Amino acid sequence: MLHSDSLQPHAGELSAEVLFAIQEISQYFGINDPKVLTLDQWNVVIPVTYSVSLPSRGAVDDISISNEEPMLIQLSLNSYPHIAPYILSDRKNFPRARLSHLYFTTDGEPARLCLARNNPHEWFATIKMSDFLDVGGQWLYKAATGQLDDDGDEFDPTRLEGNVFKNHIYRYDMINEVVINDQRLVPNLPVALFGGAQLLKAGTLFAFQTNVPVPLFVFESVRDAIRELPKSEGKDLSANPMLTFVFWDPDGSIDNRYLTSRPENYGQLKTFFSLRGIDLHQALLKLEELGAIIRLGLCVILAIKRPRKVIGYNGNYEFVNFLISLPSEGVAAADNDTEVTIQGHIEPFNKDMANYLSARDQTPTTLYIGAGSLGSKLILHDARSGNLQIGICDDDKMLPHNLIRHELFADQLGQNKAEALATVIKQFYPADSTDKINAFEFSAIFLDRIFQEYKQIIDTTASVQVMNFLLAKQLPANTRYYKAEIADAGALGLFYAEGQNRNPRMDDLVNLACFYATKNQQLRTWRMNDAHREVTHLNVGLGCNSTTSVLADDMLSFHASVFSRILATAASQPRQDMSGILAMSSLDETTGFPNIGTEYIEVQAFDVLTCKAGSEWQVRLMGGIKELLFENSGQQAPKETGGVLIGIANYKTKTIHVFDIIAEPQGSHGACGGFVRGAIGLPAEIDEVKQKTGDVIGYIGEWHTHPMNLKRLSTRDEATIAELKELNRAVPIPTCALIVTLDELLVYVYE
Known part of the structure; x- marks a missing residue:
């Protein structure tokens, strides 16, 4: 039986883009008079036949892929080529439960091939129609030869493309741990209870979130707290508390069937659960007796044990999420036509995810x-x-x-x-x-x-x-x-x-x-x-940083x-x-x-000198200055040499920072018994530094050497310092004198 047998020819107009796509499909398959059938009000399909090169003994594992496979190419009437085509099986008996890389569709829908793990529309935007159709043929060949699973020793999870009603946010590892440890709410039911919330934005539901397990010893207090919440007046909630139920096969059976048949009502969902050893209706009646069913929208998660680790997760369980829209009379009033919708799973933003991404x-x-x-x-x-x-x-x-x-x-x-x-x-x-x-x-x-x-x-x-x-x-x-x-x-x-x-x-x-x-x-x-720079705007009553x-x-x-x-x-x-x-x-x-x-x-680290004059001042020399001072001293020995220090002083921290030195300005004279520092051209040189640094860095002190290794101020040094004190107080800057001995730097700072 073929799906196309029950479809009617399309009677409406087709866009130029769709007509060109039909022409490409016809050329690819050698069809002279292609049929264009109405799939639904948004899509048409073109029946085609793929020739599949089967192994000499037929498809592996007795998967019923034939060498002439009838397929349907689906095109969007209004959105092609921005919405990608889909390739569907035309056979109603297509072996969907034994094949991975199929979307989760209802029993009445054709099986839909998944050709791209990422966004199919983005993928199609980069390729030609012939390339797309080639991939469909490769999919069928891989299905026949057992090569669809190319992710190593991992199980391919269910694909929910386009069938999701809201997303359910929870940590896979949290629920997986509860299931593998069989942490039941009550001993005779393979079900665990979790607390969470319906997330609201401007009063509208946009997602469900499950946060934490609820063991039996705290169940009543959690239940009562949720029941009391609607009684509060004037509440402005961003979330409605809710409970989520997670079921698993009590026998721990491994299920290697791929999920390709999506339940769309309560009757189909009960069958879906019964195939995995769970009487869903009786379980929900017992949970209702406990008072655990609080909201008409009931979040139910089925844990299915897979033969291998599920792709993208850290465990062998695949979780499938459903929302049952219970009638106001409760579980007993739910009939087979009660609405059931599928929920997508999203991991909550968490620390590990943030580190990784x-x-x-x-x-x-x-x-x-x-x-x-x-x-x-x-x-x-x-x-x-x-x-x-x-x-x-x-x-x-x-x-x-x-x-x-x-x-x-x-x-x-x-x-x-x-x-x-x-x-x-x-x-x-x-x-x-x-x-x-x-x-x-x-x-x-x-x-x-x-x-x-x-x-x-x-x-x-x-x-x-x-x-x-x-x-x-x-x-x-x-x-x-x-x-x-x-x-x-x-x-x-x-x-x-x-x-x-x-x-x-x-x-x-x-x-x-x-x-x-x-x-x-x-x-x-x-x-x-x-x-x-000058401040040109200042609002009275506000600070300058406003x-x-x-x-x-x-x-x-x-x-x-x-x-x-x-x-x-x-x-x-x-x-x-x-x-x-x-x-x-x-x-x-x-x-x-x-x-x-x-x-x-x-x-690099600064060299730190403590004042020898008894003050609390500290002199900090940029890396390399200390070596430069000793180098100058050695080059001029046994004569004294000297110059000026370039830097800045901070009275609050009592610190002088030295970033450069000027050695022997023009007019300087050194002898074995003393050094007279010259000043020719020095003011201009210092002014240039000040100008380039915005009047921050400049002259900050004097330095000279004691090649005879006198480790104190000489009488002449003391007299010079006395003169400098008077001059520097007018600036004001502290008076700093640095003496370079054979193996030590001595610093004297006076305010």
Whole structure:
């Protein structure tokens, strides 16, 4: 018997695209007068015959594939070629239950071949009709020769293409564990109970979700809580709690039949279950007696044990999901025509999935200080990659103008940014524990013991106050401090990471970025623009960080994405040889279309000198400066030599950072008993440094050598320092004198 025997010739008009497809099909099969039959109101079919090259002894495993196989080519009347054709079997006795790679159709529908594992419409968009028809012939040949299963030792799951009523979201591993351990709700029924919800959006059902097993000892409390919920008034729910029932064959029988005959009513579903050793109707009546059937829409999952691991999952059970639309009178009133629909299965978004899809290694526990525009983007990049150990610190609220660049939306206006972001992240991961996603709704300067819980601290505040606070804190030995900021009106992004044992330190790196403006044009442009930038708009009653910052969201997102990738790499650096990082991302639009770039600099540890004058000042020399000083000393010995130090001083942290030296300016004179530093051309040289760095880096002190190894200030040194104190206080900068002996650097700092 053929399906085409009961189909009528198509009497309506056909589009030019469908007519051309029919012509291609006719040419491929050598049909002079093709029949065009009506399959339904949306589709027509063209009967064809495939010649199948069978083995000499016929099809393997006695699968009844013949050498002349009648098939139907289905074409969409209104949407071809954007909707792909389908190849259907014209035979009503086609051996569908013994063949994989078939769609789940009802008994009355022709068996439909699955030719592409991914989207068939995307696949068809890349090939010709003849190629498509070739694949149909290959499918039949593989079916006859036992080669359809090409996934190794795995079982091909059911294909639900186009037959799904809503999706059912649950973790395969959760249900698989309950089934393989036979964790029944009651001893005499092979069924487990799970709690979940019907997910609503604007009051409309969009999915079902099953979250957790419900054992018998908590069943009554769960049941009663669900029953009480409709009695609450004024509720605004995003989910209706529900119960899901999972059945399995009590004998644990293995079923190697492929699911190709889809139940479409309660009578067919009872037969479908009975073939697997389950009396569904009697089981539901008993569950109704227990009070477990609470909603008319009843989610039922059948677990079918397969001979091999199911493709795409970590177990041998295949789960098939149904929704039974019970009558209001209950299970006893359900007749064979009661509606049954199939549900698709979707894994909930979870930590492991996020790690895998992001190709991200496990991220360390991370504390974000600052949940503003930049911080929110970095936080969500991290969270979406599977990091569920995140702390977020911010005392600010979400205000309307924040919508221009922040990752939060209008429904979070007025909420604390840290708390709102934590809530959003927790909603991402309904199947995972999120108790380590924490919000701290206060200023960073009140963070104390919290630091012990985190391996990474990421500061996105652009706050000197916060940086100074973190510099003063004794962070845990294995905690690394990072800082990210946007500069030059979005043209430049700067990312910093402290090195091993906090050396280089964050202030070393931030000031080093300014010094590198003497070598890098992009940094130089930033510093010079910054030196001349003026605030031109200030709304009274709002802070300068409110509506005055002009920066497009896409520019900020670009830098945030670069920072996120750098952070992922930096987090994997071996701790024992971890250098500091100064990374830059640039977005240049001065010539029209954007020109983007990145630069990554590893920064070695600074040499740290403690003041010998008894003050609390510290001098930090950029890597290489110490060696350069000793080299100059050795070259000029036994004469003294010297020059000036280039850097910056911070009165708050009592730190001088030295990034360069100038040796023996023109007019200098050295002798065995002393050194007189010249000044010819020196002011212009220093002014050039100041100009390139935006008046940040400049003269910061004097250095000279003691080749005779005098390890203290000489009388002449003390007199010179006294003179410099008066001059430097007018600037003001501290007075710094660095002495280079044969084997030691001695530093003296006076305010």
